[in-house]
Amino acid sequence: MSNENEQNQNTTAPAPAAKKKKAATRKAAARPAAKKAAVKRKATARKKAVAAKSSRRSDAQSKRNAVKEASVVIVGAGFAGLGMAIRLRQAGVDDFVLLERADKVGGTWRDNTYPGAACDIPSHLYSYSFAPNPHWSRHFSGSAEILGYIEHLVKQYGLRDKIHFQQDVTDARFDETKGQWRVDTRQGDVWQGRAVVMAQGPLSNASFPDIEGLTDFKGKRIHSARWDHDYDFSGKRVAVIGTGASAVQIIPELAKTAGTLKVFQRTPAWVIPRPDYATPDWNKALFEKLPLTRKAMRQALYWTHETMALAVIWNSPLTRLAERLSLTHLRSQVKDDWMRRQLTPDFRIGCKRVLLSNDYYPALQRDNVDLITWPIARIAENGVRTCDGIEHQFDCIVFATGFDVPKSGTPFPIRGLNGRELGEEWSGGARAYKSVSVAGYPNLFFTFGPNSGPGHNSALVYMEAQLDYAVEGIRRILDHDLKILDVRESVQQRHNRHLQKRLARTNWNSGCKSWYLTEDGYNATMYPGFASQYRRQMSRFVDQHYRRVPQTGSA
């Protein structure tokens, strides 16, 4: 829990500074003659403050905290950060560092170790095509095996020395005179890089629901992404709050050990069968000896998932078919008609994440398991009070309530040209160009940035496209010695108008509430198209779309 608290402090920190800045800007605009002078004064003052701050810091802390330099600073050592490192190295860029806030690599797969944790995308597709693994033990691998794959990447590509652990980034600012990013960490270290890659992951901060009395509960509280493996569930009275992607994996496992298990559901999701199986040894051997067969498998999976876009992203006859498949699954697994009613979604399939499970519905019908669909009134000292007036008492409450997905902010203050702050600009919803670049924030590359999420295909397919795009940008900065490579505002605006127009016609924007949308219903998360369309878009780095300032020239 400490992690997300820290993170929250981070995200709220820039607000007062931003307000002051706004006020200063307004004043300057009122007196155009004094504008330049004011901006200059402000910039000087800021630089002085930063300098004073950093000198204070270096005085107070040890001398080892001198500014460290690298061509590329990568924030995060999960799938994205490590993939970036590999692609950079393969492109001949070796001067990079990875800053990781934890003491292990793996990101979301290091954090999500709850019982039953697994990926909903087949492993041969949920892995990097440039780092294939013929040995996946199952069609859908569990979190431990995926984490093993990530750790293997570190070894295989010799990345260990490039990773700096316990480096929790608190601030990133662009120095336009030098064309360099300065990255500060909570530990007091300062990093400088010609380019920064944001690979902190969208699902890295655990989120607790907004329920009254959350902290009043005296028993054990566990978040799915911060599992306590020392807690013994056997014979305990356990609650699971949430019925999303993590919950449907946790519930069947907990049902086996807990004394009683009560599942609190707000909105039922669409659940479809999970075609999982253990890969036989001959098959693994075949994949290893004949890489073409593994590639063919990946291609087959890729195109199967691409077709699913027609059901999940847009409303089509395939959407009805998918809904019918899910309802048949429900009917065949749940006998009681009231429970079936409780579990039947009332929104279009695809609007929220579609869940895959064969054992979720059977688990709910076990004698020791209850499905509770009454709204939760509050959490009390001994349990959960539902609106039907009953207090359900527990030894432990498991929160399978997902993550704070940054749709309208950044995990830490990011300051670009002229002191502009990205969190403030994104407060109404995040916007970027091709999900990677943001106008006004040069030499900065996002992975899993705005509107990069797939609803139907492997996130890593999208990720590869982003990594290669970022490599193109970074190569330009380094090879052409650019001080600034900044996407043009007009290009970014045009891109977003087009995106939002297309998003309006998707199932995500069809009326349900989901983590894809901001409170105001703005979709800053998903990409409205096939993975193939996304890849095609990313395969071209159009130089005219970017403003370039060479190191030696003037801005």
Place this chain on the structure above:
Amino acid sequence: MANIDLDKMLAKVKSSQWALADIDWDAPGADLITEEQWPKLKAFMADLMWIEHVGARGFAAMAKKAPDDTLKQIYTYFHAEEQRHANAEMALMKRWGMLDGDELPEPNKNLKLVIQWLDKYSDDMPLEVLGSVIPMLEIALDGALCTFLLDTVDDPVCHQAFARINDDESRHLGVGFHVLEMQGRGDLYIKALKTVATVLDPRLILGIASYVPLLNRMRDNVVAMGLSEEKLYACMKKFERIGGRTAQGRRNPWYQIISRHGRMVVNRDNRAYHAPVDLMVRLTDYIPERLMPSRVPTWVKGISYRPTA
């Protein structure tokens, strides 16, 4: 018109939640129930509890039909709140020693038929039908019965519980009448056509056949308890008064049907109505147990007198 801000209503509903644990069910005063009162009160409470429970199921069906998310959420809460009332009433029965062990009291046969109908068809009914019948049930049965109860029973715990229940019910009625009026807007002709089409639906005819005798049976039970039936009628007239205070409300064909029917129920001289309906009530009693719906839907088993689980 009863124009209420549904968003504010939802916030109010969320902030007004209470639990069975908020009431001390073992507080002194249970002995204030007289021996003479006891058997009648037992039957009465069982009916009341079941009506709340049936109302709850009605709200569940309405939540599925709600035209917007706020109303849907409100109905979801109301569904739970009606269940809470049933739970609280069961807790009172427990307090007064009216439960056979932990057993749920048997619903009367008319209620059984209504339960069966709700379980089978309520989700298929248009919002207009339930949106009109539920306020009537709430106002006539809930409202009248609760007032009566407080007039005759001195147990302070009973008063404490019903103060909370009535507080919830006032919000249910506010929303009920708001929706009644909301549905009165728009083209009268289309509405009339839709109404006729719905009336012709055999599922609805079955529903009417369950609802109509239920009202008369409740009247008989109330009279048996010593309540003047005028009090019940006064409440039913309230439906006509409040629902019909605006043009929109009056334009809702379902308001017209339900309130006209209410007038017939209230008018004891209308033999053409009461003779066959009373006969239906009596006939229901003669339906052999083996012909009564044997399968009890799962939602019926959700009631509990225990504040904690």
